[in-house]
Amino acid sequence: MKLLVTGGAGFIGSNFIHYWLKHYPEDSIVNLDKLTYAGHLSSLKDVSENSRYKFVKGDICSQKLTDSLMVDVDTVVHFAAESHVDRSILHPSEFVRSNVLGTQVLLESALKNKVKRFHLISTDEVFGSLPLNSRTKFSESTPYDPKSPYSASKSAADHLVRAYFHTFGLPITITNCSNNFGPYQNPEKFIPRMITNLILNQKIPIYGDGKNVRDWLYVEDHCWAIDLIVHNGRPGQTYCIGGQKKEFSNFEIAQKIIKLMGMDKSMLEFVADRPSHDRRYAVNWSKVHRELGWSPAKNFDDRLKSTVEWYSNNKWWWMPLKKQAESIYRK
Ligand SMILES: NC(=O)c1ccc[n+]([C@@H]2O[C@H](COP(=O)([O-])OP(=O)(O)OC[C@H]3O[C@@H](n4cnc5c(N)ncnc54)[C@H](O)[C@@H]3O)[C@@H](O)[C@H]2O)c1
DSSP, X not given: OEEEEESTTSHHHHHHHHHHHHHOTTOEEEEEEXXXXXXXXXXXXXXXXXTTEEEEEOOTTOHHHHHHHTTTOOEEEEOOSOOOHHHXXXXXXXXXXXXXXXXXXXXXXXXXXXXXXEEXXXXXXXXXXXXXXXXXXXXXXXXXXXXXXXXXHXXXXXXXXXXXXXXXXXXXXXXXXXEXXXXXXXXXXXXXXXXXXXXXXXXXXXXXXXXXXXXXXXXXXXXXXXXXXXXXXXXXXXXXXXXXXXXXXHHHHHHHXXXXXXXXXXXXXXXXXXXXXXXXXXXXXXXXXXXXXXXXXXXXXXXXXXXXHHHHHOHHHHHHHHHHHHXXXXX
């Protein structure tokens, strides 16, 4: 199989490329990435010489480029997006351009080239936020209710992708996943920011009261879910992917990380909340479990421990990104 992966120099995309090359020795991958601040070829250093892997620097909004790259491609796995909620509050138009227009350009090329599967990576943030004290979870039938320019742009992309299935018969699938964590995640994001701050002996900031709840999905488990869906998911379907059986607040996660790193609570610092900060996300992933047999392979605490170890052992990767990562929070 030949795959076009978009946004493969980003966090999840680079993990996906590692995953796929390891599990499918017959397959080849073209990685199309614009290399924004979030794209790092260093995340793909160990596969850069692999004859089954090719990198193309370019923009998903360029129709000519995406048309040419999709000739002979069987499967498109579309990760490329502006993905940071805080940045979407500062620069919403970049989010509409890449996340909405870029997705539509890719859909056109996929249709022209008759690709066999177009898979979009989307987010549970399209469903909005859940009350802290409820037991409700997001599922495939939850109505859309995005709250940030980021989630609004991802919602638009989801609708476009489904429209290409209903209107043109393009064989699509979508995953709406919860917050990912693991290797190669930019140190501006919640878990790596906490780990790297502590490695540098700096305090870790907690937004608001720290009670916000996220559903954390280990990136390798996510890649496995995409694998199952790309191969056996039903065309036209959406699958929700989440990572946890038990929920933890941001404050509890900070405490777990502090403990894993042998430090104490004096390293915590409460800071002002951001605008329209969603309170709770929780994902019901029973559909992908029922239809395709997926569930997270290990528990959250084990995955968090491996993530702390990865950042401790791979300073070469995140140190050059740390200064820029912190500058976004000073704006
Ligand atoms: N990280 C998460 O927790 C999470 C959760 C749910 C959904 N998602 C979705 O998963 C996908 C990947 O997320 P991520 O965390 O790996 O993102 P990321 O920000 O780490 O990477 C995005 C990649 O896309 C590239 N890109 C951006 N605009 C582009 C354009 N116009 N043309 C070509 N390349 C472009 C960037 O250079 C970067 O390499 C995104 O669509 C995101 O919305 C992420």
